[in-house]
Amino acid sequence: MPTDALLARFLNELAPLDPVAVWAHGSLAGGDYQEGRSDLDLIAILDHPLKPSTARRLVALHRGLRTDPLAARLHCSYLAPGTQDAPNQRHLTWANDHVTRRPVTPVTRRELHDFGRVLHGGSPKDLLPEVTxxxxxxxxxxxxxxxxxxxxxxxxxxxxxxxxxxxxxxxxxxxxxxxxxxxxxxxxxxxxxxxxxxxxxxxxxxxxxxxxxxxxxxxxxxxxxxxxxxxxxxxxxxxxxxxxxxxxx
Missing domain, CATH: 1.20.120 (Four Helix Bundle (Hemerythrin (Met), subunit A))
Structure with missing residues (x-):
């Protein structure tokens, strides 16, 4: 499946940064994913502060994925240590083929707790605060x-x-x-x-x-x-x- 191949490539490219966890939410986790039409919504937890040099590496990583036709739909927010408990924290995010900063919303957090798909590392229930x-x-x-x-x-x-x-x-x-x-x-x-x-x-x-x-x-x-x-x-x-x-x- 092309989606699985892209995810495997993404995880392999991300591995040198030693992520604590990588999760999928949205359609990919909820069972309504339509290949080529649905976005690939991901969250990655890093084990070190997100320095400018790390941000540049992440941008280069996503630009390198552009050879895959599904890569334009792959979105990922990167959470640095100590930021999971701050609901209004804006995290480095690659989405719509460019880098931005945005929070991980309560809807996303609830999705991760209810049916998040673990692609690597620990579970959202262990690493992400619950949403009331x-x-x-x-x-x-x-x-x-x-x-x-x-x-x-x-x-x-x-x-x-x-x-x-x-x-x-x-x-x-x-x-x-x-x-x-x-x-x-x-x-x-x-x-x-x-x-x-x-x-x-x-x-x-x-x-x-x-x-x-x-x-x-x-x-x-x-x-x-x-x-x-x-x-x-x-x-x-x-x-x-x-x-x-x-x-x-």
Missing amino acids: DQELAEFVVRDQREYWRPAVDKPDVWLQDIWIDVGLTTFARATVTLRDGRLTTKREALDLLPALGAPVQVVEDVVRRRYDDTVPSGVAPEGDWIDRRAELTRAYLGPAIDDLVTRYG
Whole structure:
């Protein structure tokens, strides 16, 4: 399997830095992974401070993986010693073919505890603090209120597949977390969306592009549908997010 080959290559390249652990979360760990369409979401725990020289080595490592067609979807955050207990700590992260810094969110931490896949070293349960139900719920509400709700008012971004797909599934997953106190996969989120009032034709479009083997990966829809899809999604998500935040905030 190409994904397994890339992960083995990544772990081999990372080995000289002596990581304490490497974990997968997201679709790869949750059983909803679609090769060539899903991201490879990883967390690596290092055993030494992340000095500039180490950061340069990590950037070079990821750039060297670019010969693999799946490498653009491999994202990894690197946690230095003593930073696992700081929920707002921004960690060096390689994502979307460039380096940035971002926190490991409560959703990611809960995923790692509930169904994280150990690729190397110790378990998340032994090395990563647990997330309380209250911490998880507060983050989910804040994410919907402060990130996704303002984004609804930016019409241009919703012309892109990624915003449609992630915006809808994140809202459905937030609903499940706040209502039932659990995490869910993108597949379950997509199945739930019509019952939550989402536009059925848009949900079907997402499902078709994510799961239909006859649809070439990365090929965007054409014509008036792009504009119509954006309008339908924004018209749904704005009031839906407002209601969710009012109910659980």
